Amino acid sequence: MAKPVxxxxxTFLERIYLWEIVKGLKLTFKHFTFNFKESLKKGPxxxxxxxxxxxxxxxxxxxxxxxxxxxxxxxxxxxxxxxxMCARACPAKCxxxxxxxxxxxxxxxxxxxxxxxxxxxxxxxxIFCGFCEEACPKGAIQLGQExxxxxxxxxxxxxxxxxxxxxxxxxxxxxxxxxxxxxxPVAGGDKKAGAKKVxxxxxxxxxxxxxxxxxxxxxxxxxxxxxxxxxT
Amino acid sequence: xxxxxxxxIKVVFIWTWTLLIATLMTWVERRGSAMMQDRLxxxxxxxxxxxxxxxxxxxxxxxxxxxxxxxxxxxxxLGPILFALPAxxxxxxxxxxxxxxxxxxxxxxxxxxxxxGFLYVVALGAMAVYGIVLGGWGSNNKYSxxxxxxxxxxxxxxxxxxxxxxxxxxxxxxxxxxxEISLVQQGTFLGFLPNWGIFKQPLGFILFxxxxxxxxxRVPFDLPEAESEIVAGYHTEYGSxxxxxxxxxxxxxxxxxxxxxxxxxxxxxHLPYIDMSKFLGPVSYGIASFLVFFLKTAFFLWLFVWVRWxxxxxxxxxxxxxxxxxxxxxxxxxxxxxALCIQLTV
Ligand code: SF4
Ligand code: SF4
Numbered sequence: 001m002a003k004p005v006x007x008x009x010x011t012f013l014e015r016i017y018l019w020e021i022v023k024g025l026k027l028t029f030k031h032f033t034f035n036f037k038e039s040l041k042k043g044p045x046x047x048x049x050x051x052x053x054x055x056x057x058x059x060x061x062x063x064x065x066x067x068x069x070x071x072x073x074x075x076x077x078x079x080x081x082x083x084x085m086c087a088r089a090c091p092a093k094c095x096x097x098x099x100x101x102x103x104x105x106x107x108x109x110x111x112x113x114x115x116x117x118x119x120x121x122x123x124x125x126x127i128f129c130g131f132c133e134e135a136c137p138k139g140a141i142q143l144g145q146e147x148x149x150x151x152x153x154x155x156x157x158x159x160x161x162x163x164x165x166x167x168x169x170x171x172x173x174x175x176x177x178x179x180x181x182x183x184x185p186v187a188g189g190d191k192k193a194g195a196k197k198v199x200x201x202x203x204x205x206x207x208x209x210x211x212x213x214x215x216x217x218x219x220x221x222x223x224x225x226x227x228x229x230x231x232t
Numbered sequence: 233x234x235x236x237x238x239x240x241i242k243v244v245f246i247w248t249w250t251l252l253i254a255t256l257m258t259w260v261e262r263r264g265s266a267m268m269q270d271r272l273x274x275x276x277x278x279x280x281x282x283x284x285x286x287x288x289x290x291x292x293x294x295x296x297x298x299x300x301x302x303x304x305x306x307x308x309x310l311g312p313i314l315f316a317l318p319a320x321x322x323x324x325x326x327x328x329x330x331x332x333x334x335x336x337x338x339x340x341x342x343x344x345x346x347x348x349g350f351l352y353v354v355a356l357g358a359m360a361v362y363g364i365v366l367g368g369w370g371s372n373n374k375y376s377x378x379x380x381x382x383x384x385x386x387x388x389x390x391x392x393x394x395x396x397x398x399x400x401x402x403x404x405x406x407x408x409x410x411x412e413i414s415l416v417q418q419g420t421f422l423g424f425l426p427n428w429g430i431f432k433q434p435l436g437f438i439l440f441x442x443x444x445x446x447x448x449x450r451v452p453f454d455l456p457e458a459e460s461e462i463v464a465g466y467h468t469e470y471g472s473x474x475x476x477x478x479x480x481x482x483x484x485x486x487x488x489x490x491x492x493x494x495x496x497x498x499x500x501x502h503l504p505y506i507d508m509s510k511f512l513g514p515v516s517y518g519i520a521s522f523l524v525f526f527l528k529t530a531f532f533l534w535l536f537v538w539v540r541w542x543x544x545x546x547x548x549x550x551x552x553x554x555x556x557x558x559x560x561x562x563x564x565x566x567x568x569x570x571a572l573c574i575q576l577t578v
Contacts, residue, residue: 018438024542028268032538035267049270 060145062179065128067146068121068159069167071139073111078165079140082116089135094125112138119161123149144168145176234337242343243324250323254483255285257533264534265541292476300371300469307370312470312477315363318356319481322488325349327411329525330501330509332518341522342411349410350402353492354395357447360485361387364449364456367478368466379465382548383449383456389555390446390453396563397439400570401496404432410492414500418507426504429497435566437497439559444489446551449482451540458545490532494525501525 013019038047051058060066071079082099100117102110109115132141144167151157159167171177259274259282266273275281299308326349329341346352361383368380405413413429421427430437446453457465467478494500501521502508508524509517546554 021539021543025538028538028542031270032264032267035270035272039267039272047270047272050272052272 060147062145064145064147065130065133065143067123067144067149067167068126068132068164069142069144069171070119070161070164071142071168072165077109077111078115079111079138080116080119080136081110081112081114081138081140082119083114083137085135085137086132086141089131091129091131092125092127094122095132096120096122116161119164121159121164123157123159124154139181142168142178144171144178146171238337238339239343242339242341246323246328246343247320249328250320250484250487253487253533254480255289257483257486257537258285258288258479260534261537261540264537268538268541289476292473295472297472297474300373302372303469304370304372307366308469309370309474311363311367311370311466312474312481313363314366315360316477316481316484318359318363319484319488322353322356322485323491325352325410326488326491326495327414327500327525328491329518329522330414331521333514339518340411341518345409345411348408350398350408353410353488354398357394357485357489358387358391360481363478363481364466367470368456371466371469373469375462375464375468376466378462379456379458379468382458382462383466385548386446386453386455386551386555389552390443390559393439393555393559393563394443394447396560396567397433397436397443398496400433400436400563400567401429403567403570403574404429410495414495414502417499418502420505426499426502428499428502428504433497433566433570435562436570437493439563439566440497441493442559444493445536445539446555448485448489448536450486450536452543452546453551454540454545455548455551460545486533486536487529490529490536491525493532494528498528 035047035049073079082097084097084099087093087095087097096118097116098118099114101113102115128143130143133143141164146167149157262284263273263275263281273281274284277283277287299305324343325346327340327342327345331341332339364383365380368376368378368383371377401413402408405416407413417427417429419427421431425431445451449456455465457467459465462468467475470478501524503524508520512520
């Protein structure tokens with residue numbers, strides 16, 4: 001049913017506009033003085049509603065999906081084995097991998113028995129879905145934090161292996177590596193096992209926490225199962 | 233000969249000054265509006281974005297000058313000129329300070345002290361509408377014509393109260409000369425108020441400021457160019473420096489009207505209760521009077537901007553209704569009361 005239209009009777013003050021305009025002026029002036037004062041402050045991000053992009057950058061989530069990088073392990077060996085799983089998973093078909101054998105005497109550079117002889121990602125086609133990262137059995141390919149990917153030529157947007165490795169080095173130097181993945185829950189949802197695992201952990205590692213966990217095991221367990229459900 | 237040189241200097245000065253203020257106003261408008269809307273506005277070109285108007289000017293100058301194929305060539309090119317010319321010449325009769333005494337020669341800070349200065353301003357203000365109407369008609373575009381028509385309809389509803397409110401001022405001061413009006417606003421009124429027009433004509437001032445906003449095509453009466461309704465109204469088809477003239481003329485108009493408000497209602501260059509000429513030297517007094525006048529004008533310029541970003545636009549019929557049903561009767565009442573008071577006191 002349609003709402004009946006209630007015609008509002010305006011008071012005299014409202015009908016002569018002027019007083020209402022003065023009220024409006026007061027409001028805009030409040031905003032003006034506030035923003036004016038804020039914008040005179042030194043330092044980035046002064047006006048709370050505005051991010052002055054090149055100077056102010058919003059903090060981005062650690063799991064942000066930006067430019068790719070090919071990871072090395074702790075001993076500085078390339079993780080990628082050139083299996084091509086990422087290329088297969090990629091919905092945009094922008095990864096090209098060629099498997100190769102490490103050259104004589106260079107086996108120490110690679111974590112696996114094989115390596116990728118060629119690895120390019122066409123960033124013009126990539127949709128940053130992150131499927132490649134999920135598909136990789138070795139955790140070799142990861143999407144990093146870098147998001148300013150504009151280039152002057154199209155060729156420069158096709159990242160080769162050197163560039164991908166350099167991305168990793170840069171991220172490592174800046175401490176922007178991804179946090180280790182949370183354990184993926186086993187399909188079929190063995191709830192009890194999962195919950196136990198989480199609940200057990202603090203007992204094994206931290207004495208202080210274990211007391212807490214012992215005192216409130218029920219709550220802890222509940223929480224754990226809840227988080228698990230969210231993940232799935 | 234000397235007088236000619238002085239007149240020339242005054243003309244050049246006031247031209248550059250108005251141009252400077254108008255340019256600056258575009259910046260104030262953009263940054264001020266931004267601050268009111270919790271944005272920042274153009275702040276990249278130069279310190280605080282102050283060079284933004286310069287960049288805009290260069291852009292407008294270097295853009296291609298397009299005349300639409302179906303437009304009326306002569307009217308189309310005449311429009312912006314007819315709009316900007318009155319805007320630039322209207323300031324001639326409005327003072328911008330008291331006087332400067334250099335080498336024993338008295339220089340009045342006003343380009344021309346015409347004894348019908350008043351009528352000159354009103355006449356030129358009405359002229360500017362031709363620019364809008366011709367531009368709208370010449371563009372041969374629906375929206376432009378609508379803008380032009382709105383402008384005429386608006387003109388007939390605000391020009392009458394505009395004139396009537398000014399007439400009441402003339403009654404009070406008994407002169408058409410803007411300089412004489414400024415001069416008599418010295419001293420106090422009723423013993424405690426500054427002898428300013430606003431205290432003698434409070435209603436007249438409200439009528440004047442409302443109609444002045446309509447005259448300048450500013451929100452809440454910016455119907456001719458209502459962006460949200462008719463694209464850009466009369467200047468929809470314009471580009472490059474022709475558009476620049478329209479936009480610029482608007483700010484120059486604003487400056488003239490703000491100066492007129494100060495001259496008529498806010499004591500021109502007089503400070504309340506203080507007579508600057510008593511304790512300042514001849515040159516410093518001239519400069520001080522100029523500054524005081526400018527600061528007052530600056531406030532009203534700011535008010536133009538401030539109101540623009542506060543108030544929504546009036547509807548077309550509301551403007552007519554306001555003009556004919558509220559402003560004209562009020563202006564007549566104001567005129568009547570003023571005449572009565574003068575009759576009784578003289
Ligand atoms: S990045 Fe991972 S999935 Fe892709 S080829 Fe290398 S090891 Fe295989
Ligand atoms: S993020 Fe998606 S589109 Fe981009 S390379 Fe990986 S799988 Fe392909």
